[in-house]
Amino acid sequence: MPRFRATAVVAAAALLMAGCATGPGLAKTNSPRRTVQAGADATTTDPSTKPSAQAGKPVDPAFAADRLRLINPCALIEKDVLQTVGTPSRYSSSSYTRCANYMKDKAGKTLSVTIDIGYSLTSTELKNATKQVAGLKSAEQKLNNSCFISAVTQENPPQAVRMQTNTGTGGGEACEPGRKVLEGAVRKLRGNPQKYSPPKGSPVEVDPCAIVERSTLAPVLGASPRALPYGLHQCSWTGQNAQMQIEFKTARIPKDGKFDSRSVETDLGGGLKGYQAFRDGAFPTCELVLVRTKDQSDAGEIVEFVVAASKEKELDRCQAAQAFAKAVLPLLPQA
Secondary structure (H helix, E strand, O other): OOEOOOOOOOOOOOEOHHHHOOOOOOEEEEEOOOOOOOOOOOOOOOOOOOOOOOOOEOOOOOOHHHHHEEEOOHHHHHHHHOOOOOEEEOEEEEEEEEEEEEEEEOOOOEEEEEEEEEOOOHHHHHOOOOEEOOOOEEEEEEEEEEEEEEEEEEEOEEEEEEEEEEEEOOOOHHHHHHHHHHHHHHHHHOOOOOEEOOOOOOOOOOOHHHHHOHHHHHHHOOOOOEEEEOOOOOEEEEOOEEEEEEEEEEEEEEOOOOOOOEEEEEEOOOOOOEEEEEEEEOOEEEEEEEEEOOOOOOOOEEEEEEEEEEEOOOHHHHHHHHHHHHHHHOOOOOO
């Protein structure tokens, strides 16, 4: 089956350093399409290298998924951390778990720093985690003026805190500042980092794999679908030449509610409306988006349901996506 993933939605606004950045629709508090391949788990190792770690168990309780879902990633790269490598600038965020700062290094040259928490690693990336950062196994990859460093927080399925650093033409070495910032971020993560204060109806704390019942998947995928978690807010299931996916996202909410030029409004009952878009091709797909929260600046949160299947499979994909949504919506936090 070909690859597919719901289209990424850019978050509403650049997040200012003074507030240490929050995602759209999420206030802060102080508290004591990467693609998934249908039919193949991107994090599964080959039989000779299956992880021995207990499934879903982080290497430290500080990195538990339920805790990470509420942590503001911008709080992990606050001013005191970034000043170890240069001069911080504005923060920006494009998801619950990602934060970036486009700053200057100590020589006054371009340096961008991006952190992702709950980042899903491939089996190859886990196997290559032979270094150490802040007491965690780490994998490092350098590409031209970029460096990617992943500190492993869970081995089964593999997850990490991932740091990407980029330098401009003629800039300094990218990996050294990345290591320093990642060390500071992990230190904060183990402590008492700033957390989101979700509005009513926010799905940010929901485990997407746990909320969907097998009976919801069976009509499309059969009795034994295979779960494919990705990150902290997305889960896919495969079976019988088809795939279903749910994802929670931050988003700028369009005035007309249409996230795609092909979107059409659909009534889900109980006063709820969604917007679905059908994409034909070798693996026809229907995506159904519903708004869960929205503030006065039209920044908010959405849930996206996706149903896709091979072309020869007889299935009304949009009807299946609507049934998927109707089964899950009563289980989500209510506004």
